[in-house]
Amino acid sequence: MPSKPAPIKKAAKKEPAKKEEEKAPEAAPAEAAPAEASPAPAEVEAAPAEAAAPAEGEPTPPPADAAAPATEETPAAAEAPADAPAPATEETAAAAEAPADAAASTEETPAAAAAEAPADAAAAPAAEEVAPAVDAEAPADAEAPPAEEPKPPTPPPPPKEPTSAPVDLFVEDxxxxxxxxIWSQPEVVGDSGLDGYTIEICKDGTEDWKAVNEELQKSCRFVIKNQTTGDRLKIRVVAVNAGGRSPPVALPEAVLVKEVANRPKVRLPRFLRQRYVANVGEKINLSIPFTxxxxxxxTWTKDGQPLDTKxxxxxxxxxxxILFIRTAERDDSGxxxxxxxxEDFEDKASLILQIVELPGPPASVKIVDTWGFNVALEWTAPKDNGNTEITGYTVQKADKKTGDWFTVLDHYHRLNATISxxxxxxxxxxxxxxxxxxGISESATVAKEEAKILKTAIxxxxxxxxxxxxxxxxxxxxSLNDRATTVGYSTKLLCSVxxxxxxxxxxxxxxxxxxxDPKYRQxxxxxxxxxxxxxxxxxxxxxxxCxxxxxxxxxxxxxxxEVKQPVVPDSEKK
Structure with a gap:
């Protein structure tokens, strides 16, 4: 009888089914989401119609839209998740292959799903031998979950707007x-921010604008270099961001490429505004700033004449x-x-340089008068004052007997004096x-006359x-006193009258x-x-x-x- 072999197959396939049931729970969580994305009802209904008929003697499989659980006699049990809305269970033998088929079915058109359905259905009888039996405890009235509604498409983001024009553009130098x-950033920047600036120029009278910076300028200051002297340039600045270029801001007038002329000015130091005095032999190094x-x-001149560069x-x-003189001399004064x-502007400043040294001695010195204990002197100023005014004189005297000089007056300002x-x-x-x-002159002038202080009659x-x-x-x-002496010893007799x-x-x-008598001395x-x-x-x-x-x-x-004899020792007497 043809119906008897089915139980034998069922008993032979129980152990593999149990092993696959043990592995199925591990993959179930990952396969749950794809299983829910089932194809449309039209696709599911088309699959049973095109499936191959079962063999003679085997039970007829239930329709695909029935909610009955799959048994060992169901031919398409292996491909159920892909072609039918029946829910996947832990006892389904083909649970591992369901996600791939389910995911593919969600993106395919109904026509493509229908084309694949006969192929899956044809393979169903062959899978009967390896398909495990479905748990008999599955509910008979279970239904497929409802399909999710498609989400509406995300609207595109609104277009980004460029910034407003930069402001306060002017020429710094x-x-x-x-x-x-230099310029200031735009008043309106927007959400997209500011990427930088583009600086553009063109010659006056044309509209051939060209960018002078290869990369966007981040700062609000830029130097336009390598221009031709005398050209007139129109300059504008454009702000750039993700929304594109902003309206440009341009200078109101074209700029002439030429250095701005500032009037020259000599900044003469305070100590040089008066006479600058230095000694002979000193080094002169004067720095005078200007703008x-x-x-x-x-240019420099000395007393209206060109300088001696030597x-x-x-x-x-x-x-x-800087005016530099290595060794100053008197002739450097002036x-x-x-x-x-x-250009047509100039400024001048003058300084007086005076090189000084020790003065010479007075031209002449003479004695004008002598009386009592006093002498009147007069002298004349020196012929060489050392290139500076004489500040005083020093007067000295010397006694003819000793010849030593002594200062009588110092720092004396007059040309005559009285020595007392x-x-x-x-x-x-x-x-x-x-x-x-x-200082004081190295030599002095001596008066030719001499002053003699006479003794006055009294x-x-x-x-x-x-x-x-x-x-x-x-x-x-x-009076005289009696004396005694020894023979051979001189003596004196004294008295006063x-x-x-x-x-x-x-x-x-x-x-x-x-x-x-020479024996006596009186x-x-x-x-x-x-x-x-x-x-x-x-x-x-x-x-x-006497x-x-x-x-x-x-x-x-x-x-x-009394004259006594000298005492002779007894040893000498013998």
Missing amino acids: KNDTSVTI GKPKPVV RVNIRSTDRDS VYEMCVKV DLIMGNIYKFRVFAENKV EYKPPEYKERDFTEAPKFTT RGFPKPKVIWMKNQMIIGD VCVQGICTLEIRKPGNFDGGVYS KAKNTLGEATVSCKL
């Missing part, structure tokens, strides 16, 4: 080859001019004039130095006094006048009378007397001199 312009545009032409060096830059010129407090009886010489800002009248009688007879104020007139002194020995000074006995012997002892005698009288004093 220009020279012979370039023009610098002007374009670069002014600088003596004076001039170095000029765009901002200042009025220097600096002139800066731009000189010493009577001395002879003096005088000299004068000149002085200026640099009449002295002594006071009248009564004459006093100083006469006095001789009187000894110190007074009297007026001066008394005459006589020495005696044993009442005998000694006289001029001295009488200021009333002190001395008798020296030179190396007395055994017979020089005795009584010595007598003083004048017209009023005489006086005598005496003493005894």
Whole structure:
């Protein structure tokens, strides 16, 4: 019987079905969404009609639109998700292939779906042998979920608008080859933002606008370079963003490519506005700034004549001019004039340079008068003042005996002076130095004459006094004393006497006048009378007397001199 083999096939295919049922849950979540996107009802209904008839003896499959669950006798169980709206279950054998077919069916036209349906239906009987049995517990009245309505298409975004025109365009600077312009960003930028600016130029009288920047300019300042001097340019700026170009903003008038001429001006430093003084041999380095545009032409003159380039060096830059003298000399003094010129405009400034040194000595010095302890001097200014005014003089004197010079006056401003407090009886010489800002002259001028301070005659009248009688007879104020001496040792006898007139002194020995005996030396000074006995012997002892005698009288004093023998030790006696 043909109906009996079906149970045998069912029993043989139970184990693979169980294995596929275990794998099916893993793919089910990913396949759920595609399974819902089923084809239109017309496509589903067309598939069963074109399917091949089942073999003789097998049960007839239910219609495709029936909600009955698939069994082992259903021929198209493997292709059910693609051709029928039946919901996919965990027990469906062809769950892995459903998403691909379902996704394709959502995008294909109904005609294409109908063409594929017979092919799938023809393969259904062959799949009967491998299709697992559907769970018998599936509901018999289950229905397919309703199809989703298609979403309306997204409307295109509104077109982007360009910005408004830039504002406040004007020329910041220009020279012979370039023009610098600046501007402000547009008042209205919009949501699309601002990408940059394009700067365009054309010659005056034409409309041939050309961009001068290859890339968009981000900043609001641009230098238009490499232009021809004398051209007149029309300039405009356009803002650019995603919406395109903005309306341009242009300069009201064409710009002449030529450097703006500023009047030249010499900025003479304050210390050079008066006379500049320097010493001979110093280095002169004066920097004088100036302004002007374009670069002014600088010229120098000295006392109205061109400069001697061997003596004076001039170095000029765009901002200042430097006057340099390596070693200053007196001849470098004068009025220097600096002139800066731009086109028809010029400015001048003058400075006075004075090179000074030590002055020479006064031309002449002479003594005009001498009286008492005073001397009057006069002198004349030096022939060489060191190229500056004389600030004073220094006057010195010297005594002819010593020859040493002493300063009497310094920083003296007049050409005559009176020297006082000189010493009577001395002879003096005088000299004068000149002085200026640099210092005192190295040499001085000496007066040819000499000044002698004479002694003046003085009449002295002594006071009248009564004459006093100083006469006095001789009187000894110190008498003689007895003396003892040793043989061979000299000795002296002393006494003092007074009297007026001066008394005459006589020495005696044993009442005998000694006289001029060379053994004795007699001295009488200021009333002190001395008798020296030179190396007395055994017979020089005795009584010595001193007598003083004048017209009023005489006086005598005496003493005894003993001459002893020297003591001889006992050892020498033996």
